[in-house]
Structure formats: structure tokens, C-alpha cells
Amino acid sequence: QVQLVQSGAEVKKPGASVKLSCKASGYTFTSYYIHWVRQAPGRGLEWMGIVNPSGGNTTYAQKFQGRVTMTRDTSTSTVYMELSSLRSEDAAVYYCARSYSYYSWIDFWGQGTLVTVSS
Amino acid sequence: DIVMTQSPDSLAVSLGERATINCKSSQSVLYSFNNKKYLAWYQQKPGQPPKLLIYWASTRESGVPDRFSGSGSGTDFTLTISSLQAEDVALYYCQQYYSTPYTFGQGTKLEI
Numbered sequence A: 001q002v003q004l005v006q007s008g009a010e011v012k013k014p015g016a017s018v019k020l021s022c023k024a025s026g027y028t029f030t031s032y033y034i035h036w037v038r039q040a041p042g043r044g045l046e047w048m049g050i051v052n053p054s055g056g057n058t059t060y061a062q063k064f065q066g067r068v069t070m071t072r073d074t075s076t077s078t079v080y081m082e083l084s085s086l087r088s089e090d091a092a093v094y095y096c097a098r099s100y101s102y103y104s105w106i107d108f109w110g111q112g113t114l115v116t117v118s119s
Numbered sequence B: 001d002i003v004m005t006q007s008p009d010s011l012a013v014s015l016g017e018r019a020t021i022n023c024k025s026s027q028s029v030l031y032s033f034n035n036k037k038y039l040a041w042y043q044q045k046p047g048q049p050p051k052l053l054i055y056w057a058s059t060r061e062s063g064v065p066d067r068f069s070g071s072g073s074g075t076d077f078t079l080t081i082s083s084l085q086a087e088d089v090a091l092y093y094c095q096q097y098y099s100t101p102y103t104f105g106q107g108t109k110l111e112i
Helices: none
Strands: A002-004 A009-011 A018-025 A034-041 A046-049 A056-058 A069-073 A078-083 A090-101 A114-116 B006-007 B011-012 B019-025 B039-044 B049-054 B068-072 B076-081 B092-097 B108-111
Touching: A002 A009, A002 A090, A009 A018, A009 B019, A018 A090, A018 A114, A034 A069, A046 A069, A046 A090, A046 B092, A078 A090, B006 B092, B019 B039, B019 B092, B019 B108, B039 B068, B049 B068, B076 B092
Parallel strands: A009 A114, B011 B108
Antiparallel strands: A002 A018, A018 A078, A034 A046, A034 A090, A046 A056, A069 A078, A090 A114, B006 B019, B019 B076, B039 B049, B039 B092, B068 B076, B092 B108
């Protein structure tokens, strides 16, 4: 069955970076794009960007340009999302999720990773 | 960016009654080349990731009960639950995948 297993919760200080992972299984890794979407406590969903596991191409939301990097490792079917210069507003649950193409709906989500930003 | 605006922010409906959630996009998400509306609906229950309900504005995802339906034009969309069940209590989000960033509505909280 399809699984997107995300790494565990993180606690970071303001100004630090965090690197989250998302390990895919149950389907052909390179056949689906991976999105990163975050949700601050009690807030809505915010789309951060998309990565093509096949070629590594990425598109980031303008809001995160310069702070976010999405990469993939095809040998382990894992996608990574690194967010730098963390601030308190970055505290959120971060989800990875897949879609079958670039212009497509998300059909499956990971369980989420909680990132806490606190001094 | 395309702004997605949902209404209402919250909604209370009796069991067995109809629930209607609206979603409006700041520009059309209808791609004239294929006549497809690039709009999806998701359901999110507390402590869980979102779950896909509807894509192409009106196509129900496999396994989603047929009491859920979607409709709409290029900018105005509706999610309807024909007969509310207790398990439908959740947050509902629309999302456009017409152009990046793939923006979501702010969410609608559905209660009994």
C-alpha cells in the first residue's frame, strides 16, 4: 500500500535550519511528484512547493524562495525539505504529499512532522 | 497568486440534512484547452492529514461516499454533502492546482 513516512518532530531555535524527510513506498517513486504543505497550529493549509523525484526539478512558492530547498534521493525513495532562517511563524506541521503530475490534485498525504521554533 | 475564499468559515448542520460549502477563486481555474476545472476538495479530521474527496471540481475519489458531490464554474465551486453523517464532522478545504502556488481556501469547519 502507498506510504509516505515522515521523519520525527523537531525543535529548533530561531535562525536555525531544519531538514525533514519523506520516505515513499508502495508505488514507483519517480512516477509521482511530491509537494510540501504546512499547517500552523489552528490554521489552514499552506502550499510550499513541489519536487519531481524523476529529474529533481523544483518549484517553490515565492514566499519561501531563498529559504527552502527540496531534494530527493532516488536510491532510498526519499524526498527532503530544508527550511532555513527559522522564525517563530515557521512553527507548524509539515506534510509531504504526492500527485501524479505537476498540474494535478494531491491524492495521498504523509502523517506530518511537527516543527517547533523556540528559543 | 490565485486567492481561494471559502464560505462560510463554519457551518452547523443536523444529521441527515444537506451541507453546502462554497469556494471562490480570484481568477478562473478552468483550462479551456481541455475544459477541465483545476479544483480539488479535501477533508481533514483532527490530528490527521487531509484526505482527497473531489478532483476536477466534480470527480469523486475512489472510496468516497456518494453523498459527497462537487460542482461549479470557472471561479465558483460548491461541495455538497447530501445527508450529513456524524463522521463528516471535519474541516474542509478547496485547492486550485491551475497555477503555482497551488493555493488552498482558508477552510470551513463543519459541525453538527
